[in-house]
Amino acid sequence: MNYKPLDPSKIYLVTGVAGFIGYFLSKRLLEEGCQVIGVDNLNDYYDVELKHTRLEELYPFEKFSFIKGNIADKEMITQTFEEYKPDIVVNLAAQAGVRYSIENPDVYIQSNMIGFFNILEACRHYPVEHLIYASSSSVYGANKKVPFEETDFVDNPVSLYASTKKSNELIAHTYSHLYNIPTTGLRFFTVYGPMGRPDMAYFGFANKHFGGEPIKIFNNGDFDNDLYRDFTFIDDIIEGIVRLMGHPPIDSAVPHTVFNIGNNNPEKLMVFIETLERALSNATGENEIFEKVFEPMQPGDVPATYSSTDALNQAVGFKPQTPIEEGLQKFADWYVRYYGVKQKGKREWTESDSGQV
Structure with missing residues (x-):
């Protein structure tokens, strides 16, 4: 184990600072006295007001600087x-x-490919101690071997989004090799929690329910062969990133590595939904049961995600372990408070949701 506490004398640049993970990471860094430079273009892929809400909680920190821009x-x-x-x-x-990514491929090339290339070029010309970047569990595609390990074959992505993340890993490896940039890629597994992304399924389910609409479940209604997801609570994601910051891969011939950050405990989607119903019921004091519509799996979806966290645990002595009961209750309590959901009667909701999981 090689875990070094955060160093407040360092300058931390966080792109996507108004995003779900970027916000919570920056908040943690600032609370520990670090200087954070945040970059975000505040695009309207989902509710921009939520992004502004996150930023408003960071502005009071004296060591926080925000730059509105596109990578x-x-x-x-x-x-x-x-x-x-x-x-x-x-x-x-x-x-x-x-x-x-199937509907709007252009933006993925701009942000995930060109944007990441610009970050690597900047790290090349202005050397850094450690570059950490977001990859994704989607790189594992439809792999049937579980749990997914970092050494698994990942050359068969099933979505453009997954292809861009796999490409990030390849280009980062090349830049680390050529220019000795210590670089770590993080394969996140279905991150959830309060102040999360409205396009994710759990958030979209709550939106649909309190808007008086049925939720769409893309599993063909097949409960015996339900989708499995390795749902990972936001606090666990942040702890993993923070621990890895002081653990750059400097001892290898090519200073580039990747880690899974997942819960190592996949749940059936229907179990996750039932747990969310209970959490929202606890938060509102009402019996919150979703109206459900079952549809076929969508292009790019995979039947299961399941992470091995052995490498992460060996490197920094940590593995995510927040149970969904605890994590979803924190989300439900925040959701009801943030949107003003009352115990009797449902709030008005008009925003559509993609129901992605």
């Missing part, structure tokens, strides 16, 4: 590196979503 803008990224000279970079800015 696909090479000049902006270069200027940011030149001005602030970050020691540690965490690239979380990316266009998310599996199904959305």
Whole structure:
């Protein structure tokens, strides 16, 4: 185990700072006295007000600076590196979503490919101690061997989103080899929690339910062969990132590595939904049961995600373990409070949801 506490003397650059993971990571860094430079383009892929709410909680910290910009803008990224000279970079800015990548492929190339290339180029010309970037469990595609291990074959992505994340890993490996940039990729497994992404299934289910609409479940109504997901609570994700910050891969010939960050405990989607119903019932004091519509699996979906966390645990002595009962209750309590859901009567809701999981 090689875990070093955060160093407040370092300068941390976090892209995607107004996003779900970016916000919670930046908040943790700032609470521990670190200087954080946050970059985000505040796009409207989902509710921009939620992104502003996250930022408003970061603004009071004296050591927080915000730059509104797109990582696909090479000049902006270069200027940011030149001005602030970050020691540690965490690239979380990316266009998310599996199904959305089928409808809008262009934005994935701009953000996930060109944007990440710009980050690597900046790290090349303004050397950093450690570059951490978001990959995804989607790189495992439809692999049937479980749990997924970092050494598994991942050359058969089933969505453009997964292809861009696999490409990130390949390009990062090349830059680490050529320019000796200590780089770590993180394969996140279905992250959830309060103040999360409205396009994710659990959030969308709550939106639909309180809007008086049925939820869509993409498993053909096949409960015996239900979808499995390795749902990972946001606090566990942040703890994993923070521990890895002081653990750059400097002892290997090519200073590049990847880690899974997942719960190592996949749940059936229907069990997850029933747990969410109970959590919302606890939060509202009402019996919150979703109206359900079952549909076929969507293009790009995979039947199961299941992470091995052995490598992460060996490297930094940590493995995610928050049970969904605890994590979903925290989400439900936040949701009811944030949106003003009352115990009697449902709030008005008009925003559509993709129901992605």
